[in-house]
Amino acid sequence: MKPFNRPVSNLTRRRILKSALTAGTTFLIPTLLPSSIMCSSAPSNRIVLGFIGTGNQGVNNLKGFLQFSDVHVRAVCDVNRASYGYKTASQYLGREPAQQIVDEFYSKNHPNSSIRGCYACVDYRELLARPDIDAVVITVPDHWHAIMAIAAARAGKDIYCEKPLALTIDEGRRIVEAVRLFNVVLQTGSHERSNQQSRFACELVRNGRIGRLRRMIAIVGPNNKTAPAHDWTPQPVPDGFDYDRWLGPAPYVPYHPDRCLYNFRFNLDYSGGQTTNYGAHSIDLAQWGNDTERTGPVEVEDLGGEFPSDGLFTAPTRVHFRALYANGVELICKTGPEDVQIRFEGDRGWVQTGYRGFSCWPENLQTVIFGPNDIRLGSSVNHYRDFIGAVKSRGTPAAPVEIGHRSATVCHLGNIAMLLKRKLRWDPNHERFIDNDPANRMLSKPYRAPWHI
Ligand SMILES: NC(=O)c1ccc[n+]([C@@H]2O[C@H](COP(=O)([O-])OP(=O)(O)OC[C@H]3O[C@@H](n4cnc5c(N)ncnc54)[C@H](O)[C@@H]3O)[C@@H](O)[C@H]2O)c1
Known part of the structure; x- marks a missing residue:
C-alpha cells in the first residue's frame, strides 16, 4: 500500500485561497478556483460536485443533486461516451447525455447565472485533480468503488459513494481507513437510512x-x-x-x-x-x-x-x-x-x-x-440533502x-x-x-x- 499523503482539506484550501486574495498575496493561484470564490450568488455556501459514472443510477443521483440551489454540478466523467444498453431499452446514457442534462438544467433554471459549461472527461483522475470540485458522487460498478473512493479521499474530496461500499471486505476496510485518515465525509448510497x-x-x-x-x-x-x-x-x-x-x-x-x-x-x-x-x-x-x-x-x-x-x-x-x-x-x-x-x-x-x-x-x-x-435513529428524509448538510457541517451523514x-x-x-x-x-x-x-x-x-x- 502506498503511504497516504494528507491533503489540504477543502475548508483549509478555501481559507488559504480567500486570505491570499484579500491580502493581495502573489503566489501562484490555480487557474481553476473554488466556486466559493468565483460565483457571485451565495458563494461560500455552494458545494461543487463532480460525478463519476453517469449510467442508470448515476443519472438518478445527478438529477437528485441538481435540485439543490446550493449545489453546483461542474463535471461529469464516464468511460462511455453515450449509448443505449443500460437497464431499460429507452435509457440513452453516458458522459455526453449527462453533460447535456447539466447544461440544459442550468440554462433553463438559472439563465442569468455565471454557471455554464459542464466539463466532461473519460479519466476520473482528471476530475479528482480539479481544485474547484469539493465532492464527488461515485456511481460506477462495484469493482471500481475502492480505487476511486480512496483516490478521492486522498485528493481531499468528500464522497457520496454508491452501495455496496466495495467489492470485497478488505477493500471496504481500506476505504474506512482512508476516509478517517483524510478526514473527509463519505455517505454510502444505502438510502433507506433516509x-x-x-x-x-x-x-x-x-x-x-x-x-x-x-x-x-x-x-x-x-x-x-x-x-x-x-x-x-x-x-x-x-x-x-x-x-x-x-x-x-x-x-x-x-x-x-x-x-x-x-x-x-x-x-x-x-x-x-x-x-x-x-x-x-x-x-x-x-x-x-x-x-x-x-x-x-x-x-x-x-x-x-x-x-x-x-x-x-x-x-x-x-x-x-x-x-x-x-x-x-x-x-x-x-x-x-x-x-x-x-x-x-x-x-x-x-x-x-x-x-x-x-x-x-x-x-x-x-x-x-x-x-x-x-431511542431515535436520526432525522434524514433526503439522502442527497443529508450528504450536502454533512459536507457543510463536517458532521456525520446518515449512512457513514x-x-x-x-x-x-x-x-x-x-x-x-x-x-x-x-x-x-x-x-x-x-x-x-x-x-x-x-x-x-x-x-x-x-x-x-x-x-x-
Ligand atoms: N442506491 C441505489 O438504490 C442504487 C440503484 C442502482 C445502482 N446502484 C449502484 O450504483 C452503481 C452503478 O450501478 P448502475 O446500475 O448505475 O450501473 P450502470 O452500468 O448503469 O452505470 C455505471 C456507469 O459507470 C461507468 N463506468 C464504469 N467504469 C468507469 C470508470 N472507470 N470511470 C468512469 N465511468 C465508469 C459506465 O460506463 C456506466 O455508464 C453500482 O454500485 C450499484 O450498486 C445503487
Missing part, C-alpha cells in the same frame, strides 16, 4: 416494541436479466466505449455487452450479485434494527445458495444464507419478491417494511409515538463509511458461505474468518496492473 418508514420500523425494534428480537428476514430481489447463451462469443467493443478503463482492476476478458453496462451486477468480477445489490439496503436495515451496525455476525452458513454452472453470469441465481449474531439474533437472507425488504420478528410481535409499504403485529404498533427516553462497510460485509460473508457451501465462524473485531484459510483468501481479490490502492 426513509422515514424504514427508520420507524427499526426504531420500533430498537425500543423493544416487538419484544425481544429473535429473527430477521432480509429479502434480495431476483436476477432481472437473462444470461447470454453459454457459448457466447466475444463482440467488437463499441465506438466511444473505453472497455479497458471499464474493466480497470478486474481480470482482462474479451468484450461482450452483457458483461458491462447494468449487467455487471450479475458477474462476481465486478459485483456481489443481488446479495450485495439488494442486501446493501435490506441487510443494512437488519444491522440498524439489531443495533449491530458497527459490528457483524459471528457465524454465517449456506442454506442452499445457487450459482450458474458456467457462462458469462457468475453471481448467485438464488440467495439463501443464515447469519447468527453474538446477541443470539438470527438473520436469514434469501431471494424473494421485492415487496418486503426486511422483516423483524420478536417474541411479542413483528414488523416488516419494504417497497410495498409497512405492516406489523400488533397493528397498533403503527401508531406508536416515541417519547423523550426512546463504517456502517456502509459493515452492511456490505454481511452481504459478502453470505456470498462466501454460499460459494464454499459451509458454515463459517467470523470474528467481527478482526474481520477475519476463524480457522478457515480458504474463506480468508476470499476477503480480497487481486487487481489487474497497473491498478492498485
